[in-house]
Structure formats: C-alpha cells, structure tokens
Amino acid sequence: MQKFLARRAVSSAISLVLLVIAVFFLSRLTGDPTDLYLPVDASAEARENFRQIHGLNDPLYVQFGHYMLDLVQLDFGDSIRRARPALEVVTEAFVWTLQLAAITMVGVTFAAIVLGSLAAFRVGGLFDRVATFFSLIGASAPDFWIAIVAIVVFAVGFGWLPTSGTGTVWHWILPVSVLFIRPFGLILQVVRGSMITALSSAYVKTARAKGVAPRATIFVHALRNAMLPVITVIGDQAAGMLNGAVVVETIFGFPGVGKLMIDSILQRDFAVVLASIMVTAFAIFLMNILIDLAYGALDPRIRY
C-alpha cells in the first residue's frame, strides 16, 4: 500500500510540474496584463511602471525561474487584481466549491444508487421507465437554463427560496438542486446498467434461490459488485465539480473557484490562474487515491 501511494505521489507530482510549466508559458501567450489592468488612457510611463513593479519586463525564462524559486518555498505569488497572495485568494474560493461539490455529490450518490438499483430490479417496469425518463432529461438539460427557470419559479414566482447568495441553509437549496440534476441522471443510468448485469449473474440467482430477501439481494450482494464502474463515474463527476461549477457559481453568486479561474484567465491574473490549477489538481489527485482505495475495499481481487 505504501509503495502504491508513493508511486502515485511521484507520478502526480511529475504531472503537476509539467502542468505548471505548460500553464505558465501558455498563459503568458495570451498577452500583457497591463493592457487590461490600467485604464485605456493610462500614460506610457504608468504602463512601464506597472510592468516594472510586476516583473513583466523580464524575459520569460527569468519570470519562470523566479516563479519556480518562489514556488518551492510555497510562495504562489500575488494576485495582480486583488493585491494579496494568490494562494489565499484561491483557497478561500476553493472552500466554497468544495462544500458545494461535497453536498451535491453525497446527495447525488445516495439518490442515484438507491433509485438506479430499484430501477434495475424490475427492468421495463413503471418505476424503471419513470426513473429512466427523468434521468435522461436531467442528464441532458443545460445548467444555465435550469438555474434561471428555478429562480423564476421558486424565488420570484412562489417566493419560497432566495434567488442567490450563501447566507443561510435556504440559499443552498437552489444551487445544490441545479448542480444535482445532471450527475444524478448520468450516475443513475450507470448504476442501473451495472446493476442489471449484476442482478443477472449466477451468484445473485443463487442468492434468490436460497430465499435471500430482495432488499438484501440488491443492496448487499449485487450492489457491491456493481459499484466499480459507478465509482469511476462518480469520481469523474466529482472532479468536474472540484474544477468549479462555473455556471452555477455565476448565476447564484457563489464565490467558488470555477468563476475565479475564468475571471483570472480573462484578466490575465497569472498567479491566480496557476494557483487555482495547482490547488484543484492536488485535490483531484487526492480524490483519485481515495477512489483507488475504494476499488480495493469493494473488490478483494484488487490489491496494491
């Protein structure tokens, strides 16, 4: 196990370094942040002064050298736009994204597994048809449309919920619900398909023949074996959310890392772009290890 973790850590570190190098140089290709930071009427002197302060006059390899030297001391640089450490800016935003992703994915996982398993139990039955119908709609509906409609109906129309924001429990209901729909539809379909295969296997037939109760047959015997592909998809969806739910964050005013990353790219706030990518990449690296460990826990044949 320790060897496995060490191997994963080394390979992830190499990937991270390559990612930093690529993003550093690619982001610089987008141009000079001076043009976007200063007003269009700013004098040439003010522009030159800005470049000097932020080290933008140095050759690119010198800027890169400075950046890497600072990075090994865990100094991610300062945000040009926000005039404070980039890592501080990113971690503040990432906490919001993490909460949003965690709440949503826990709900999605629980609901999709239960409903997907029940749908697979009687393929073609009423419950299966209804679940499949709604999950397909959920998987294909665009987030921004659902979000706006949800605000118009539940906030403006009925007045039950706030339109946006983060202040109370009520504020979380609409964004979590909107974020819930797409992964729920997708994971439910995967659970259903995987469970249909598992429920038709010999060991399940044996369990049924021995009189094991349907609930135990589904949730104890079949589900555990059906979970491997489901976990892969859950991991993929969770990774997408850790990168930020840009649409939901934008519409509901959630100060998450997805919107921060987009804004920083558009504003050429390079330190924040790089810090965002490293923080999210690190989180995804940790999540992938957890998924690998979950594989091992579910399938005794997998050993690290």
Added chain:
Amino acid sequence: MNYRTHLLCGVALLACAAPAFAAETDVIIALNEELEVVEPCMASQSNIGRVLLQNISETMTELNTDNGNLMPRLAESWEDVGGGTWRFHLRDGVTFSDGSTLDAGDIKHSVERTLSPDLTCEIGAKYFGGMTITPTVVDDLTIDITSDPAQPILPLLLSTLTVVPAETPIEFTREPVGTGPYVLSEWNIGQSIILDRRDDYWGEQPAVTKATYLFRSDDAVRAAMVATGEADISPLISQNDATNAETDFSYPNSETTYLRIDSNIAPLNDVRVRQALNLAVDREAFLGTLIPADAQIATHMTVPTTLGAGAALEVPAYDPEGAKALLEEARADGVPVDTEILLLGRLGNFPNVTEVMEALQQMFTDGGFNIKLQMVEVAEWVKYYSKPFAAGETPAMVQAMHDNNRGDPVFSMFFKYACEGLQSGICDAELDADIAAATGTAGEGRGAAWEKAFAKAHDLSADVFLFHMVGFSRVSERLDFTPTIATNSELQLSQIKFK
C-alpha cells in the same frame, strides 16, 4: 423520537436559519461584480467607486453632475494663486473614521500616495498622467497644490482624488479609512461588504444607517433580487430586464459609442471618404431596436452636459446615395476607395454590440464601402484601439465606448484627437491647436474654446459618432432615489431617502 418529531425539528432548524429581517433604514445593493480591492485610490473603477466614493472616502471637491458645477467637499474654498498653483482651504472639524482629524498633511499624503510609482493607482493613471503635482502644506487647514504644466481645472481633477489619513501605507489597504459618512464594517470576500453609518460624520447624517453590498454577475438575478425584496437597488440591469415602470429607470451613463477612424491611412485619409462613412449610417434605425430608445444620437465625444458639448452640431443625415456620390468623387481623384476597410468591434462592450456592428457593416456596404467586420475580446481590442495601432497599414475603424463623467472634455479630447493622443486616429494641426488652447483656458472662455475644438473635429469627420448611451437600474419602491449620470461611477448613500 418518531418520524413526525424529526420532521418538526428539521423545520424548526430551517426556520432558525432564515435570514433576520433588516432594519427599515438598511439598504441592500446588488452589484454586478465582486470588488477585488477596497482601495480608495482605485475608486475610479465603477463598483469600487459605488461602494467607496463619498461614502467612505471623500474628495476635496465634488462635481455636481446636474449642472456641471464644482462643489466644496473637504475643501471649503479654493483659489488660483498663479504659477500653476491652487490654494485649498480645508473644512475644519473633519475627522476620519479612525478618530484622527483631517489636516493638510493628510491631503499631501493622499496626493503623493495616489501618484506614487510604487502603487499602481487607477486614479493616478487615469486623471493625473503627463503632469507633475506638488502639494505644499501652508498650515493645518491650507494646502497649495502646484501642477506642471499648469492645470486650469486642477480643482476639478481633485474631485477624483480620494483622501486618506497620512498614516496610510504606500500599499493597497484592506481596511480603508476615510472622512465619509460611512465606515467599512465587514468585508466578506466574494460575498458581501457592509458599511455602517458614522455618528461622528462632519456633515448631515444620511437616512441610510447600514448598506450591504452583494455581488451577482447575472443581470436577471440582480433584477430578480430587487423584485423579491432581497435587494433594494441594482445599479445595473439589462435592458431586457427593465420591464417594470415602477422600479426600473434608464439614465444617461456618460458613455458615448463611436467608430474611431484611422485617418492616417488611405482611403480614410480623405475627408470625403470619412463624410461618406457618416452618411452611410442610419442612426435612427438603431434607436428602440438594438439600442435603447432613450439613448441620444451623438455628435460629440462627450455627453451634452460636458462643458462645450451642449451646442448643436449637425447629425449626418442618412444618405447612402450621397455616400456613394462622395466615394465616386474621391475615386475620380485617385483615392483607393475600394480598399477593404477593417471594422473592428469589441465583444460584450454593450448589449447587442455584435448585432449593431453587423448592421453597420451592411449599411457601409450599401453605401459603397468594402468592409470586413471582426469582433474581438477586450484584450485583443486594446491593441487596435491604443497606439501603436495593431492594424498597422490596414485601413481600420475601431468601435469603442468612451466614458467622461467628469464634466470637462479635457479628459477626452487630447487622448482621442490630438496628434499625440493615445487613441487618436487623426492628426490635424488646427485641431491640435484648438485642443491645446481649450486645455489652457480658464474661466468663462473655456466652454467656448471646447466648443470650437468639438466643431473642428466634427468638420473633419474625424470619427463616426453613434450614441450617448443609457444604463438601466432597478430601485425598490420603498426608496426615494432616482439614478443619474453619476450612478455609473458612484452611489452616494446619503442621496438615498425612504418613502
């Protein structure tokens, strides 16, 4: 506990989590962008200005946008003492929110800090470029400020400069201290900013006791927030959401849209070609369709309330046949009128900008021009808009929107029309002389001098002017507040009353 007990407990918990009701004199304002900094010397940026300007941080003078007059704020009076020096007499008994008393040393520090090369302040870069400003303390309540070259409008320039205590370091602050009627109580980064009214403010106590600023990027959400009572003011909503006559206001937002012509390159260096471009545009057709009906057709670079911009200049009539005739005349004289002209638009610059640009392209084509339209992001657009122009030797027109809410054309005319102007597409000796003369004129003659410069730019058909634009705000019916041209850059809480 049984199921019902669990349910009741859950409902009770959710009820506890509901937001507390705000006091009747509190207001909530929904802004379209999060504030990245709360630095007073960046208050020329719209949303920073809406939170800080004259609420937390005050200025020496204040522009009355209704009549263009300059009003006292922290300075009670001022006079020109000659040699480029103005003397300002400060108001006595003014205190900062940290309890310290305002004196001339604070003003000196504020000027030096804003213009410091160690701190990239937007106010310094935007309003004080190309001049040297030297503040000299005369006594506690008197300060001389000298500009080189001399600035007849130095008191107006100081309406942009926010005053901070002398102890404020030369780095961006996260706890702004000012002399204004409000103090920053909370800054929940990414979520909200809360200002509370000061009891020890030197002036009249405003009606609003507390202001909470929330940040929502989506236009429809900001409009919905006022509709549901979650917010009281959304200073900027889209035209499409401005559907309620009781709460939605349009206001001139001090922005002027135009096409900047690079007049140094053929065929655009021929005045007949530039006149033809102006004749080819059916401006009336845009109003009420792609451009809000309340917008005004522009003949000047600045809004009509700006000094010298009130005089009527002729709007070029829509005359595509006349445009063609002018082009034929130019062609006969050897002007390469068939050369492809690049029409460059800025994506997202204002609502419907892409459709407006497509319509313009068609109008120019109908007028006999060979036009290629290209829409680009702001980062790319800046390269075409400011010198050296990225279009190089390609004849080009760049769509832009210029904001001048300061009441004087000096903030526009040099940059846009002088030979050395950073965004100027024209170089004309007479126009240069007119701009220099107006810039150096003080007092009564200044308006007439600018009027002459505007007329000259108009005669040269230096640009294709389009519209003085309007913005839309939504204001709760419980408030007595009407947005004005100033709402584009500030939102003085002291101007908000309750019905």
